[in-house]
Amino acid sequence: MLIVLSVGGSILAKDLDPEHFAAYASALRELGKEHKLVIVTGGGVAARDYINVARKVGANEVVCDFIGIDITRLNAQLLIAALGKDAYPEPPTSYKEAESAIASGKIVIMGGVIPGQTTDAVSAVLAEYLNADMMVIATSVDGVYSSDPREDPDAKKYDVMTAKELVSVVISTEMKAGSKSPVDPLASKIIERCNIDTIVMDGTNPQDVLQVVLQEASKVGEISGVHLGTRIIG
Template sequence: MKLVVKAGGYLFPSEIDTGDIRRFAAVMRQLRSRGHDIVIVTGGGFKARQYIEAVRRLGGDEAYCDEVGIRFARLNALLLISSLGDDAYPDVPETLQRLRAYHQHGKIVVLGGLQPGQSTNAVAALAAETVGADMLINATDVDGVYLKDPKKDPSARRLEEVSVKDLMRIVLDEKVEAGGYKLFDPIAIKIIERSKIPTWILNGRDPENILRVVEGGKVGTRVTF
């Protein structure tokens, strides 16, 4: 299968845990060894949010904040490439055209942001569209989609499935600005909807969850059309 995996900011906290990155990379290598074709999109992580907030306080506009986030996401892509070693293509594509070219080499391709106005979730959706992915997996720091924030309401229940229209309603309740995207943003959802990309949102803190969902396990939340 062709897989696109979005590695959320949880993998890149204020103090980088190389053990977490190694565990994530080990699962990606395992998937590749089983014949899966993989593209990974990295988020900006804690440092990106920290710098974006500082830039905002210093007077930078949202487009400039996006540029800062893009650079951090690309740095995180380099971190992950370091851990993947020979399993990864050694460069970070900065355009979809380069993604197509690198993807032809049969190695794991890792990219970060592309251009202002797009979250890395939107980049992941575009990457899935570009390579004709069979599955898009958004590995985040929550177990899936909830109607209420599970970090604030312990009684919140995870949805096993959510329609793309309901997902849009949920994310429209969130504040969308540079560095603040969580589940998916409206642009990412529109891309998923137009190309009918099979999509799952799950907790990536246990990277084995990614293996489980690829193998057909009931993990996280599936987006339906």
């Protein structure tokens, strides 16, 4: 089974803790024993900090996107280093490069690709392009909510939702480099278009990601909730 996993920079590289990168590498090795994996790493706090400085000195949004992409690729290289011989040695810089890298039999790690796409959107396009069996978005919240649970105590968590419902929830997210959302609008529309089985979950603990993916990979196509996240269906 081919699985595309989007790992938010805010959980992978929050404090640039080498032990956390090592823990993620360990979980990915276990997953890699049973499945083909392509990981897309986000930029997180570091990317937002650099983007904020760039905006203040006059950079436009495309330049800000390129800066964010560079940071995502640095995070990818750190995870590659943690995986060692189990990882493809360089982050692919395009979807075609990622497709070729999979043929190596290694775990493929990459960051952003082009301006205007968050790493979630990259993951969604990649999942469609590769005809992946499942996509997992590991973020800093435990699923998709009707509104931001950090700001709205009455926010409702969805255990199962359609891709169309996902689009309606996140469509108001501002499309700027470094914006925060459990799934951004472009990624949501791509998920709706390609109808891929998708899970959004809290990826702070890499062992949770391991557990959910191993359990849910055998349930692709079933309409059931995910205890540690939200399942998105067509």
